[in-house]
Amino acid sequence: MQRQETKLEQLKQTYERQRLDIRANQTKRESYYQDIKSKKDKVKALETDIQEISTNLRSLQSEIGTDLASQLSNKDRQEAETLNNEVQELKRQLIDAVKNRTAMESKKNELEYLLHSNLERRQRELQQQMEEITIEDHEMQLDHVEKELARVKQNIAKASKRLEELLSLIDTSKKHLEETTNQLDDLKKTDRIEKERFEGISKKAEKWTNKSISLQRDIEEYSQKISALGVLPADAFDKYQEVAMKTLWKKLSECNDGLKKYEHVNKKALDQYVNFSQEKEKLMKRKDELDKGHEAIVELMEVLELRKHETIQFTFKQVSHYFSEVFKELVPNGKANLLIRRNLGVDSESQSQSQSQTSSSGSQSVEHFTGVGIEVSFTGLAAETCEMQQLSGGQKSLVALAMIFAIQKCDPAPFYLFDEIDQALDSQHRTAVANMLRKLAEKAQFITTTFRPELVQSADKFYGVRFRNKVSHIDAISKEEALQFIVGDDD
Numbered sequence: 207m208q209r210q211e212t213k214l215e216q217l218k219q220t221y222e223r224q225r226l227d228i229r230a231n232q233t234k235r236e237s238y239y240q241d242i243k244s245k246k247d248k249v250k251a252l253e254t255d256i257q258e259i260s261t262n263l264r265s266l267q268s269e270i271g272t273d274l275a276s277q278l279s280n281k282d283r284q285e286a287e288t289l290n291n292e293v294q295e296l297k298r299q300l301i302d303a304v305k306n307r308t309a310m311e312s313k314k315n316e317l318e319y320l321l322h323s324n325l326e327r328r329q330r331e332l333q334q335q336m337e338e339i340t341i342e343d344h345e346m347q348l349d350h351v352e353k354e355l356a357r358v359k360q361n362i363a364k365a366s367k368r369l370e371e372l373l374s375l376i377d378t379s380k381k382h383l384e385e386t387t388n389q390l391d392d393l394k395k396t397d398r399i400e401k402e403r404f405e406g407i408s409k410k411a412e413k414w415t416n417k418s419i420s421l422q423r424d425i426e427e428y429s430q431k432i433s434a435l436g437v438l439p440a441d442a443f444d445k446y447q448e449v450a451m452k453t454l455w456k457k458l459s460e461c462n463d464g465l466k467k468y469e470h471v472n473k474k475a476l477d478q479y480v481n482f483s484q485e486k487e488k489l490m491k492r493k494d495e496l497d498k499g500h501e502a503i504v505e506l507m508e509v510l511e512l513r514k515h516e517t518i519q520f521t522f523k524q525v526s527h528y529f530s531e532v533f534k535e536l537v538p539n540g541k542a543n544l545l546i547r548r549n550l551g552v553d554s555e556s557q558s559q560s561q562s563q564t565s566s567s568g569s570q571s572v573e574h575f576t577g578v579g580i581e582v583s584f585t586g587l588a589a590e591t592c593e594m595q596q597l598s599g600g601q602k603s604l605v606a607l608a609m610i611f612a613i614q615k616c617d618p619a620p621f622y623l624f625d626e627i628d629q630a631l632d633s634q635h636r637t638a639v640a641n642m643l644r645k646l647a648e649k650a651q652f653i654t655t656t657f658r659p660e661l662v663q664s665a666d667k668f669y670g671v672r673f674r675n676k677v678s679h680i681d682a683i684s685k686e687e688a689l690q691f692i693v694g695d696d697d
Contacts, residue, residue: 286400293393300386307379314372317365518575521616522546528612529580536608536638537584544612545579580605600630607639614646624654628661636660662688 446454472478526544533542580594582605594602607627614622628636637660643652644664654661662668668688672679683691 282400282403289393289396289400293390293397296386296389296393300383300390303379303383303386307376307383310372310376310379314369314376317369317372522578524616525609525612528615529608532611532615532642533582533605533608535642536604536635540582540584542580542582542605542608545581547576547579549576580609600632600635603627603630604635604639607642611642611646614650618650620650622650622652624652626655626657628656628658633660640664657692659689659692662692 449457522544529544530542533540582592582597582601584601594605597605610622628639631639636658640660640663643654643661646652647666656662662685665685665688668683668685670681670683670688670691672681
């Protein structure tokens with residue numbers, strides 16, 4: 207119990223100390239905040255002073271940059287140049303005097319420091335040594351000490367003399383500095399007088415400038431009135447230079463009275479004719495440029511049309527060749543042709559031509575093409591040739607597959623997906639399609655769904671799809687399982 211009370215007492219003391227520390231820190235923080243606030247106020251005051259100084263500096267720089275010499279007479283400019291040279295010379299002398307004074311004061315301080323710190327200390331040391339020297343050593347060191355003392359006194363005398371010279375030179379420099387300062391004040395007073403004169407001259411110059419602007423406006427107004435009169439004779443301005451103003455006004459009044467008879471006449475007809483002629487020339491040049499551009503565009507369109515026709519013909523020939531080749535592989539005894547139909551002013555269906563006939567009419571336009579037709583014969587006999595509308599469902603499927611395989615040979619794709627393409631085919635044709643897919647699978651990937659064993663026999667991978675619990679499941683299976691699945695489904 208006592209241990210707990212002791213611990214509690216210690217905790218109370220610790221709490222009191224921490225509370226006092228917190229209070230002291232709060233007091234310090236308040237004092238810091240006060241210092242920061244006062245310093246911020248000082249910073250704002252300094253920023254205000256800096257802005258005022260910057261404003262004054264810019265105004266002074268603008269005054270310095272004003273070209274005063276251009277507004278003064280020759281005598282005033284010479285006097286100003288003389289005063290400026292004197293000011294520069296006095297400033298240079300003042301700077302030299304200040305430098306000399308600073309150097310002399312520095313030398314004076316060095317000598318005083320040498321006198322007080324070295325020589326007098328050395329003298330005291332020597333005196334102390336002399337007091338500490340015994341009677342026997344006194345005679346031995348007396349000569350040395352006297353020589354040292356004489357040398358020290360001599361150095362002190364030299365230093366005192368040099369100090370007097372420096373003081374005298376400082377006084378002279380001070381007098382020269384006062385004279386230079388007085389001359390500088392006189393020059394500032396003269397400069398202020400010259401500035402007042404310059405301000406008066408500037409006001410006069412501004413007045414003359416405003417008057418010049420007003421006269422310039424009058425000149426522009428009269429020029430517009432002159433241009434409104436139309437085309438004037440060549441000697442219109444030289445002829446009346448020496449005529450009195452009153453006579454000119456009288457002639458102008460008579461001319462205005464005479465012009466009233468011709469108010470209905472367009473005074474600007476000649477100017478308008480010249481302007482329209484120039485505009486016509488510009489438009490004719492623009493027309494020539496547009497005609498050349500049109501010819502170039504027409505030529506480009508013809509070239510593109512020819513290239514398009516050639517590309518279509520070339521692609522069609524490739525697809526037609528591969529279509530016949532693939533159909534021959536699928537139906538060994540069959541024959542198939544891919545036809546292109548044209549509109550030559552008669553029934554397009556009756557004008558279908560074969561691939562050999564297409565090459566002879568290559569100069570026809572692409573707009574004459576109306577479509578593509580197919581003629582096939584599953585026996586190889588020309589009399590049994592049929593079009594797509596005459597084929598059964600299985601035959602149409604086989605022809606469609608032949609077309610897909612032909613396009614694949616012209617422009618192969620990396621992936622093909624077929625959905626029960628062998629559903630309407632008989633066993634012989636299913637085997638042919640399976641062999642074709644096996645052959646083409648070397649350069650592309652084929653995925654097909656089937657319920658027939660022919661495609662399964664030539665496949666590499668097998669996947670079974672089963673429907674269980676209202677959900678489709680896909681599983682990888684073997685060939686035997688796939689065949690059993692198909693046989694079971696057939697059963």
